[in-house]
Amino acid sequence: MTYQIIGVGNNAKTIKGDGSEYVTAIRYLKPFKTVYNGKVHNLCALAEKAQCHVGCLNTAGRGAMNAVQRGRERKTMWMLSDPIGFYDALNADITTFIRRQRKQGIQPCIRLGGTDDKGDAIKLAPHYPDAQFYDYTKVVKRAYQDLPKNYHITLSYSEADMDYANQVHQAVLDTGVNMAVVFRDKLPATFRGLRVIDGDKDDLRFLDPKGVVVGLKAKGKAKRDDTGFVIDPNWTLPDGTVWSDRMMRHKYPDILGNV
Numbered sequence: 001m002t003y004q005i006i007g008v009g010n011n012a013k014t015i016k017g018d019g020s021e022y023v024t025a026i027r028y029l030k031p032f033k034t035v036y037n038g039k040v041h042n043l044c045a046l047a048e049k050a051q052c053h054v055g056c057l058n059t060a061g062r063g064a065m066n067a068v069q070r071g072r073e074r075k076t077m078w079m080l081s082d083p084i085g086f087y088d089a090l091n092a093d094i095t096t097f098i099r100r101q102r103k104q105g106i107q108p109c110i111r112l113g114g115t116d117d118k119g120d121a122i123k124l125a126p127h128y129p130d131a132q133f134y135d136y137t138k139v140v141k142r143a144y145q146d147l148p149k150n151y152h153i154t155l156s157y158s159e160a161d162m163d164y165a166n167q168v169h170q171a172v173l174d175t176g177v178n179m180a181v182v183f184r185d186k187l188p189a190t191f192r193g194l195r196v197i198d199g200d201k202d203d204l205r206f207l208d209p210k211g212v213v214v215g216l217k218a219k220g221k222a223k224r225d226d227t228g229f230v231i232d233p234n235w236t237l238p239d240g241t242v243w244s245d246r247m248m249r250h251k252y253p254d255i256l257g258n259v
Contacts, residue, residue: 005075005087006097006110014036022204025097026088029077030069040084041080042114044097044138047143072115092126098131109204111135125151135204136180140167145179152206154214155179159246160228176210182222183233188233201244 006025012189031044050101079086094110101108110128112121113135121133125148134152142153155172159165168179169192180199187196191213199205199214218230228246235243243251 003093006093026111026114028114029116030073141172143175156204157181158229162250177247180214
């Protein structure tokens, strides 16, 4: 059976964690500016605030291929035009995927927000207790919510909006949630007082220690990003804390000039 909505084994990052213990299914939609019935739909509500739509992973790797983009747009249009049919198909995919993995003694993992931030797993995860759901999200309030036990989130950091950046950092301190940070080149050992781990080794975020920075290297269009979404950690304070140039200028505008 071919899955209609989710994909398995076709993502360069998730397959790094696939094996005898875990296999990940992921859903990709068109995240930004889909026009349907004369209305523009953004499936990542905070994309413009975080400016992540500029260097979105939607265009990285296979996402740069026209055929892949058409497939994601087709699924998004299906969701908008026929939500009942779309979610019936999604639930059928999830049920089949879980059954297949369980039959082989493998933990099924599901990332529904491959390129969107709708948070569908919040409602769906409780209906599939045998699967581990996880997502990256920019919706900071989710870190403070009582989420399903089998749903793990990692906040997405961006300094395109410094208030947003500080809210994400504070949520890490308050709740122990992790934050994913996209760095331009190599990963620093720490960032904003938090230990940095290599998030490119695999995509199994629910196995990460709590309260850390999940460091990711810029990919695709993100390599040229200058909005603040991609971080250049080029300042080390006397206490060893690593900050970006943008953060330093925000903190000390009288000395360095504001961004």
